[in-house]
Amino acid sequence: MNWYPADAYGELSSDISAVLITAEELHVRVQELGQELSRDYVGMTPLLVGVLKGVLTFLADLERAIVIPIEIDCIAVSHYTSVGRGKGAVRILKDLEGSIRGRHVIFVEDVIDTGLTANYLLRGLRSRDPASLSVCVLFNKPHHRIIDVPMKYKGFDLPDRFVVGYGLDYRERYRNLPFVGLLEPAVLQGNSSE
Ligand code: IMP
Numbered sequence: 001m002n003w004y005p006a007d008a009y010g011e012l013s014s015d016i017s018a019v020l021i022t023a024e025e026l027h028v029r030v031q032e033l034g035q036e037l038s039r040d041y042v043g044m045t046p047l048l049v050g051v052l053k054g055v056l057t058f059l060a061d062l063e064r065a066i067v068i069p070i071e072i073d074c075i076a077v078s079h080y081t082s083v084g085r086g087k088g089a090v091r092i093l094k095d096l097e098g099s100i101r102g103r104h105v106i107f108v109e110d111v112i113d114t115g116l117t118a119n120y121l122l123r124g125l126r127s128r129d130p131a132s133l134s135v136c137v138l139f140n141k142p143h144h145r146i147i148d149v150p151m152k153y154k155g156f157d158l159p160d161r162f163v164v165g166y167g168l169d170y171r172e173r174y175r176n177l178p179f180v181g182l183l184e185p186a187v188l189q190g191n192s193s194e
């Protein structure tokens with residue numbers, strides 16, 4: 001696979017102070033996760049439930065790394081940023097399209113930080129009687145964990161830093177970078193977007 005180099009993204013590149021995880025490293029790890037899921041869920045046709053929008057890039061690569069039949073559904077949430085990040089106030093903007101009763105559900109998230117978003121959504125999913133429910137998260141940020149989230153499938157542990165790229169945004173930008181990087185401090189100034 002070919003990716004543009006990290007400096008090919010013009011003004012986006014110049015906002016990045018360091019690349020933490022390269023496109024190649026992401027690709028390798030996502031393939032491994034797909035293989036693991038393919039083995040564990042053989043014969044079950046699991047339903048992958050992704051959380052928009054941050055998960056889009058990960059989900060698109062993960063689904064193609066899975067070699068058994070699967071289905072996909074998505075949920076969209078908004079965080080009440082006025083209340084402050086990490087307060088766990090989450091509103092569902094778009095619910096699942098179908099029922100998950102009796103299904104083997106894999107909850108797919110880009111980042112788990114405090115754990116509040118995942119915990120809230122997992123409680124909701126559990127109440128809808130799936131046959132099983134597991135978590136597949138690409139990035140675990142354990143430093144600010146408030147609520148423990150069981151993560152059966154995990155891509156990377158991240159340091160206590162705000163990262164962008166591979167679907168992750170800062171004020172809706174940088175999602176299209178194929179790598180994960182740190183933002184220049186000047187860009188982050190005075191805001192803690194989630
Ligand atoms: P929570 O704190 O576990 O509830 O995570 C809430 C949301 O914060 C995640 O779904 C991400 O959308 C976002 N988030 C957490 N850390 C980062 C980061 O480093 N970059 C971009 N988004 C993040």
Ligand code: MG
Pocket residue numbers: 051052053054055109110111
């Ligand atoms: Mg997210």
